[in-house]
Amino acid sequence: MSAVFRSIWGSSLRGRVTLIATIVAALVLVPVGVAAVVLSRTLVESSVFADTRDTAQRVAYEMRSGNLPEGAAIPLPNPSVDLIQVIGTDGRTLATSDAARALPPLTDLRPTPQDPEIDVYNCLPTECVHLSAIRVNVSPDSPVVLAGRSTPDVLATRTLELIVFAEVAVLVALAGWATWLITGRALRPVATMREQLDAVHTGDLSSRVSEPPGEDEVAQLARSINGTLTRLERSAEQQRQFASDASHELRTPIAGLRAQLESAQLYPEDTDLRSLVDSTLRDTDRLEAIITDLLLLARIGSRVDAAKERVDLAGLVRQELDRRSDKLPVHADLADGVEVDGVRLQLARVLTNLLDNAQRHAETHVQVRVTRKDGTAVLSVENDGQEIPESERERIFERFTRLDASRSRDAGGTGLGLAIARDVALAHGGQISAEDFPGGARFVLKLPAVT
Numbered sequence: 001m002s003a004v005f006r007s008i009w010g011s012s013l014r015g016r017v018t019l020i021a022t023i024v025a026a027l028v029l030v031p032v033g034v035a036a037v038v039l040s041r042t043l044v045e046s047s048v049f050a051d052t053r054d055t056a057q058r059v060a061y062e063m064r065s066g067n068l069p070e071g072a073a074i075p076l077p078n079p080s081v082d083l084i085q086v087i088g089t090d091g092r093t094l095a096t097s098d099a100a101r102a103l104p105p106l107t108d109l110r111p112t113p114q115d116p117e118i119d120v121y122n123c124l125p126t127e128c129v130h131l132s133a134i135r136v137n138v139s140p141d142s143p144v145v146l147a148g149r150s151t152p153d154v155l156a157t158r159t160l161e162l163i164v165f166a167e168v169a170v171l172v173a174l175a176g177w178a179t180w181l182i183t184g185r186a187l188r189p190v191a192t193m194r195e196q197l198d199a200v201h202t203g204d205l206s207s208r209v210s211e212p213p214g215e216d217e218v219a220q221l222a223r224s225i226n227g228t229l230t231r232l233e234r235s236a237e238q239q240r241q242f243a244s245d246a247s248h249e250l251r252t253p254i255a256g257l258r259a260q261l262e263s264a265q266l267y268p269e270d271t272d273l274r275s276l277v278d279s280t281l282r283d284t285d286r287l288e289a290i291i292t293d294l295l296l297l298a299r300i301g302s303r304v305d306a307a308k309e310r311v312d313l314a315g316l317v318r319q320e321l322d323r324r325s326d327k328l329p330v331h332a333d334l335a336d337g338v339e340v341d342g343v344r345l346q347l348a349r350v351l352t353n354l355l356d357n358a359q360r361h362a363e364t365h366v367q368v369r370v371t372r373k374d375g376t377a378v379l380s381v382e383n384d385g386q387e388i389p390e391s392e393r394e395r396i397f398e399r400f401t402r403l404d405a406s407r408s409r410d411a412g413g414t415g416l417g418l419a420i421a422r423d424v425a426l427a428h429g430g431q432i433s434a435e436d437f438p439g440g441a442r443f444v445l446k447l448p449a450v451t
Helices: 002-011 013-065 159-198 217-266 273-299 313-323 344-361 417-427
Strands: 083-087 093-096 117-123 128-135 144-150 309-312 330-334 339-342 366-373 376-383 431-435 441-448
Touching: 013 083, 013 117, 013 128, 013 144, 013 159, 159 217, 217 273, 309 313, 309 344, 313 330, 313 344, 313 366, 313 376, 339 344, 339 441, 344 366, 344 376, 344 417, 344 441, 417 431, 417 441
Parallel strands: 330 366
Antiparallel strands: 083 093, 083 144, 117 128, 128 144, 309 339, 366 376, 376 441, 431 441
16 A cells, blocks of 8 residues: 555655645644634533523522512523522522423532532433522522523534534635646646657757746746756757867868878888978877867866866966967056956966967057956956957857958967857856957956955
C-alpha cells in the first residue's frame, strides 16, 4: 500500500496540492466545528439557566411577600419556564404550576444556606429538565423554589453536532474540489509548456513556449524558459559560426605549412632550409596563438580554475605598461582607488588585447584612461588611427572578424582579441563597446566597481 501511495504521491503535483489543502481544511474546520458546537450548547444552556433562575427568584419573592398562598396554582412569570414547584423542608409540595402538578419533585437536590441558588440538570421518568433551585429565605426551615423547563432539543439530542459536522464535511469537500479545479487551471500552462518543450529539438531551437499573461510564478517560469531557449539558440548559432570560422582560420596556416613542406620535398636542392624553418615557425606560432585564444574563450566564465579577487584597475594598467615595449607611446590617465571584483589574469588579457589592437591601428599615440562614474569602473583605450564605422562597432566583437580596411595592418592578430575582451566583460557582469571617437577609435570597458 505504501508503495502505491508513494507512486501516486510522486506522480501528480495537482493531487498532492489537493490532498494537502483538504487535510489543512479538515484540520482547521473540524476544531472550529467542535468549538462551535461547544459554544452553542454553552450559550443555550446559559440562556436556559438564566430564565429558570429569574423565574425561581420571582416566585421566591412572591412567597416572601405573602402574595402566593399555599396550595395555589403558581402563575408563570416566563411562559417558557412552565415547571415550578415550591417544596417544604419535609419534602411536601407546597405550591406548583399547572404543568408540574402531576410530577414528582423535579430534583432531590436542595440548596444550602451557604449556597442558596443551584442550577441542576435532571432526568425524570417522562422527560429531562433544566432547572434552578432557590431558597425562599435564609432560615433553616426555608422552603425551596424549583423552576425549570424541558431540556431544549438542541441540548437533548445530537442534532446540532450532526448539522455542524455535516457542514464541516461539505466545506472540506468543497475546499478539496476547489483546490483541484484551481490547481488544474494554474498548472494548465505548465502542461502546455511541457508539450512545447518536448517538441523542441537540437536541430531547431527557434521554438518558444507560450507565455501566460500576468506576473505570477508560472508567467515568470515561461519567460525564464524562453530566455534559456534564446540563449541556447544563440549559443548553438555561435558554435556553428565558430566552427566554420575556426576551421577557416586554422586551414590557412596549415595550408601554408603544407605547401612549403611539399615544395621542399619536391625541390630539395632549391629549398633554403633557414627560410623554410623561419616561415614554418611563423605559421606554427599563428596556429598556437589561435589555439591558445580558442582555449581561453572556452574557459572564460568558468570558476573552476580561476577565483575572483579585488583588482585595482590603475595598478593593473601600470603593471601592464611597465612590461610592454610598444612602438608608439602610451599616455595614461589613471584614477587611483578604482577597484573591481574579477579574475586578474582575464582582466589583464582584456587590457593586453585592447592595447595590442590600439598599437596595430594607431598613427602616433595611444591613450589609456581609468575613471569611476556612478558606481561603475570605466577603462578606456583610445588610438588616433582610422575611425570605426558605426555599423561595424558591434560586428568587430564577433570571433575572427576584421574590418576590410584594416586587414593589411592587422596581420599580427588572431581575430579573437576583441571577442575575448567581450566575453570576459560579460563574465564579470560588465560590458565593452566601441564608442564614437572623432579622429580615431575608442574602446570602453565598464565593470561594477567595488565600494
